[in-house]
Amino acid sequence: xxxNEARQYLDQIRSGEADDEVSRSVKEQLExxxxxxxxxxxxxxxxxxxxKLKMTAPTGIEEEVMIRITDKYDVIETDFGPxxxxxxxxxxxxxxxxxxxxxxxxxxxxxxxxxxxxxGSLPESYADAVRRAxxxxxxxxxxxxxxxxxxxxxxxxxxxARIPTGEVRPYAWLAREVGxxxxxxxxxxxxxxxxxxxxxxxxxxxxxxxxxxxxxxGPEMKWTLLEREGIPRENLANWKQRxxxxxxxxxxxxxxxPTCRDARRVQPQHRLEFSGAEEAVDGGYRPCKxxxxxxx
Amino acid sequence: xxxxxxxxxxxxxHRGNRDAVGDLVAAYQDRLFTxxxxxxxxxxxxxxxxxxxxxxxxxxxxxKYDAERCRTLEIRPWLYRIVRNLALNRLRSRKRRDxxxxxxxxxxxxxxxxxxxxxxxxSAIRAALTELGRxxxxxxxxxxxxxxxxxxxxxxxxxxxxxxxxxxxxxxxxLRKIMEDGPSGS
Numbered sequence: 260x261x262x263n264e265a266r267q268y269l270d271q272i273r274s275g276e277a278d279d280e281v282s283r284s285v286k287e288q289l290e291x292x293x294x295x296x297x298x299x300x301x302x303x304x305x306x307x308x309x310x311k312l313k314m315t316a317p318t319g320i321e322e323e324v325m326i327r328i329t330d331k332y333d334v335i336e337t338d339f340g341p342x343x344x345x346x347x348x349x350x351x352x353x354x355x356x357x358x359x360x361x362x363x364x365x366x367x368x369x370x371x372x373x374x375x376x377x378x379g380s381l382p383e384s385y386a387d388a389v390r391r392a393x394x395x396x397x398x399x400x401x402x403x404x405x406x407x408x409x410x411x412x413x414x415x416x417x418x419x420a421r422i423p424t425g426e427v428r429p430y431a432w433l434a435r436e437v438g439x440x441x442x443x444x445x446x447x448x449x450x451x452x453x454x455x456x457x458x459x460x461x462x463x464x465x466x467x468x469x470x471x472x473x474x475x476x477g478p479e480m481k482w483t484l485l486e487r488e489g490i491p492r493e494n495l496a497n498w499k500q501r502x503x504x505x506x507x508x509x510x511x512x513x514x515x516x517p518t519c520r521d522a523r524r525v526q527p528q529h530r531l532e533f534s535g536a537e538e539a540v541d542g543g544y545r546p547c548k549x550x551x552x553x554x555x
Numbered sequence: 556x557x558x559x560x561x562x563x564x565x566x567x568x569h570r571g572n573r574d575a576v577g578d579l580v581a582a583y584q585d586r587l588f589t590x591x592x593x594x595x596x597x598x599x600x601x602x603x604x605x606x607x608x609x610x611x612x613x614x615x616x617x618x619k620y621d622a623e624r625c626r627t628l629e630i631r632p633w634l635y636r637i638v639r640n641l642a643l644n645r646l647r648s649r650k651r652r653d654x655x656x657x658x659x660x661x662x663x664x665x666x667x668x669x670x671x672x673x674x675x676x677x678s679a680i681r682a683a684l685t686e687l688g689r690x691x692x693x694x695x696x697x698x699x700x701x702x703x704x705x706x707x708x709x710x711x712x713x714x715x716x717x718x719x720x721x722x723x724x725x726x727x728x729x730l731r732k733i734m735e736d737g738p739s740g741s
């Protein structure tokens with residue numbers, strides 16, 4: 260209904276010429292207009308009220324948040340003696356044994372990860388994860404945070420964590436896995452500086468030539484950890500002595516690292532030992548898809 | 556804080572700069588607290604949720620997101636979404652708790668509004684909002700206090716824009732009715 264029409268209808272209503280239909284529809288329109296005016300007025304009133312809904316946060320939020328995101332550490336008792344365990348809201352950030360002096364852990368932590376840590380209370384699940392790792396029990400998804408490490412360190416440690424419990428791989432293997440096959444020494448350095456030993460299982464990385472190689476807490480602890488995970492000490496020593504690098508299966512035509520779960524399943528009568536990948540490949544064997552042995 | 560500054564701050568936090576968290580808190584605490592307060596209808600829970608949201612923002616930026624994700628993050632609606640999820644979780648667990656209470660004590664109201672907060676009593680609109688229901692209240696806050704566009708509200712709540720227009724309209728209707736009829740109940 261436009262303006263002129265409306266005027267016409269009004270005239271008709273005034274003069275009594277309009278039929279009921281017209282007068283009702285005009286009345287409806289007018290009522291609707293009045294409704295809209297009221298609604299507009301209400302919105303205007305509301306607009307004045309809205310700012311009152313804005314609130315000011317109580318003081319102290321910043322302090323509380325900062326406290327909660329500050330790294331904490333606690334000392335727990337383990338099979339290997341007292342361990343300092345640092346953690347953030349995201350997970351365990353450091354584990355250290357043999358901390359002798361007061362303050363030594365704090366300064367190690369600040370040096371290593373570039374931020375302070377204060378004494379706090381370790382969540383029981385974290386303490387449990389550390390104790391389990393030290394006992395050689397399987398930790399699916401250890402609650403670890405690698406914040407503060409370099410990208411290379413993070414990549415290396417993340418790939419390291421994929422080595423299953425109870426298996427070992429050579430340093431060169433991990434270098435290949437992270438796409439830097441020549442960076443074997445660099446991988447070794449990452450292991451030596453691993454802030455979360457046990458949980459990030461640097462004890463599962465061994466020399467290509469066999470044995471267990473070096474460990475931050477000495478080779479004896481590395482032997483022990485691997486033994487707890489189910490790798491008999493004499494096996495590792497024996498393979499090293501006899502120069503066994505890979506195990507092949509005559510039935511499948513596949514070769515593996517000796518500790519690979521697939522190699523452990525091979526029946527003695529089908530089992531072959533290789534002193535190098537070349538030997539296996541020449542014999543018509545292909546690398547295992549689980550342990551992905553390197554070809555050198 | 557502009558969008559650009561928001562991205563810088565996200566990236567700074569991602570890199571482990573804890574001071575940047577302080578800046579983030581300073582820039583957003585009032586708004587997030589307002590939002591949480593009206594979602595939850597009380598200041599104790601709102602304070603908890605606001606703090607939790609900042610901690611969560613920190614852990615996500617440093618732990619889950621890579622640098623690229625932080626560089627392109629729209630931090631404002633993202634923070635609101637965190638607060639929203641935390642608040643909804645809390646409402647759910649509160650409902651479970653209250654349901655348990657109700658079954659024990661029969662006729663307890665399902666949700667008790669925190670009238671202990673002086674601020675909550677100062678204006679009629681606050682009182683009206685509390686009667687409005689969680690969803691409508693949230694939309695009024697986002698649309699008229701934060702002055703979000705419908706597109707922005709959509710990214711926070713996950714509803715479609717056209718649905719939101721209808722919802723906001725109905726929320727206003729309801730609010731008007733409550734305010735004109737005066738507070739009900741008590």
